Amino acid sequence: MVRKLTAFPVPWPPLLLLVACVALDAATPLDQRFDWLLAAVPALAAASCTVGATLGFGAAAIAVEVVLALVNDRLGSYLVLPLVAILAVTLAAAYASRVRLLREESLENTRSVAHTIQGIVLRPLPPAIGPMTLFVHYEAVASEARVGGDFYEALNTAHGVRVILGDVQGKGLPAVENAAVLLASFREAAYDAPDLAALAARLETSMLRHSERHPESETAERFATVVLAEFPEESPVVRIVNCGHPEPLWQRGEITRFLEPDERLPPVALASLLDGPYRWKEYPFAVGDRLVLYTDGVSEARDAAGVFYPLAARAPKWASLAAGDALDRLAADLGEYRNKGADDVAVLLIERTAGPPVKAPAQDPVQDPVQE
Structure with missing residues (x-):
């Protein structure tokens, strides 16, 4: 050194x-x-x-x-x-x-x-996984920090590309510890969980067991908002489980939609509030479509007048840009828009660049979703 x-x-x-x-x-x-x-x-x-x-x-x-x-x-x-x-x-x-x-x-x-912790907790994502390209913007709220309570991961499995993005309640080292628990669980379960509902249940179990092992710790009884996404290689769709997280933004050209679930699921570690098992929902996701996953550092960002950041209104302006450039523009625009002292920010932009020779559905995912 x-x-x-x-x-x-x-x-x-x-x-x-x-x-x-x-x-x-x-x-x-x-x-x-x-x-x-x-x-x-x-x-x-x-x-x-x-x-x-x-x-x-x-x-x-x-x-x-x-x-x-x-x-x-x-x-x-x-x-x-x-x-x-x-x-x-x-x-x-x-x-x-x-x-x-x-x-x-x-x-x-x-x-x-x-820096070493960041490399373990938030490993750099490859630019492409399977038929998907991925671009990440991560920003910790503390100027000297390199990692916070926001986390992400993407893995290529037999079920397709599986992605997680989440935000642990609170800040500091306890939040980082909980993020590490969830990422370790995801990295293990993503390969063998039969679907996203089972994967979400595995995350819930990991958080509860962690709290049981350390009941007096600051990490105990914390929850995390999480969004899980699955991109099967054989179908032009995306499957999503949203556990209390801000809705992902789907984009096809200049058309944008927030992918709202049929019902609101509680955050991970609060499954006792869930009426029945976890459920996933399927949306069209053809070649050229983009999905923006983000934490509340984006959805709850406000300007000096207290107006929330208009992500859906800004995204169409960058539709003609390459995915990586579009994310850079989003990050720069967010930095200019929000007040200082905002929350951690994690944004994951995913674009499908290849797929099976299947004609993409003409509908948008809000008007005519495909559902299990």
Whole structure:
């Protein structure tokens, strides 16, 4: 690991202060002394320099103080106090510099761990899986964070491409832990669950077992909104189970529709509120169709006037763009639209680029859905 030791390639602030002290002292009358400012040189160096460089600036300040005393005839007792002050500040600054460097190293190690966690929890998706192309935009609400409570995954299984996107209740490390539990469950169950209803039930079981194992943990009794999507290779359709999540946006050219379920399912870990088993719904999804899955960082984003982000109205403007470019435009537009301090954002744009030689249904998925 390479650690940046200074904030500047050249430590300009302490260097400029040293030069300014000399210039001011030379340009002003003898009774106006600016050599007292030399004590600030090592203190300023401590903010951006190594311990050695800080001591070096302190030594330079002492040397300059002696030269100014010789030039201005201030030798003797007049010189003792400034030199003691500069020496004391230099030693204190060197200690402060050492503490700063240790904290920077600790912070860099923490960032490295966070980056590793992101690689485990949110693995990069390939640009194409089966007949689908996938593009992801992920943004954690904390500027220094790399991972939050939003999560996603896509796997190519014998049942087709299966995708999950969700949002865990709350923020911070407990939310990340719950997201990891759900992703681990999905990565295991997606290959053998016979349908999305069974897959959703497996996710529910994993969350409940996690809470039972750690009843006193902050992660216990949390829930997560989740949307599951399945794209069978042999049929131009998409099957969806929506567990309390914002409705996916279906797009065919400039036509957009929110894929609303027949009934609202509760979030994962709240299946006790469910009347019967999980149920999935099927919609047309032909070559060229797009599906946008997103978290509430998009659906609940507001501008300064409190107006929600109009995703369905904005999406048709980017229909002529390539899928990756369209997602980039969406992310940029969302960033300009919403207020600061909004929620985490995860957006997954999926486009079908290949399929069986079956004529796509002419209907849109809201007016005439195909349903189990």
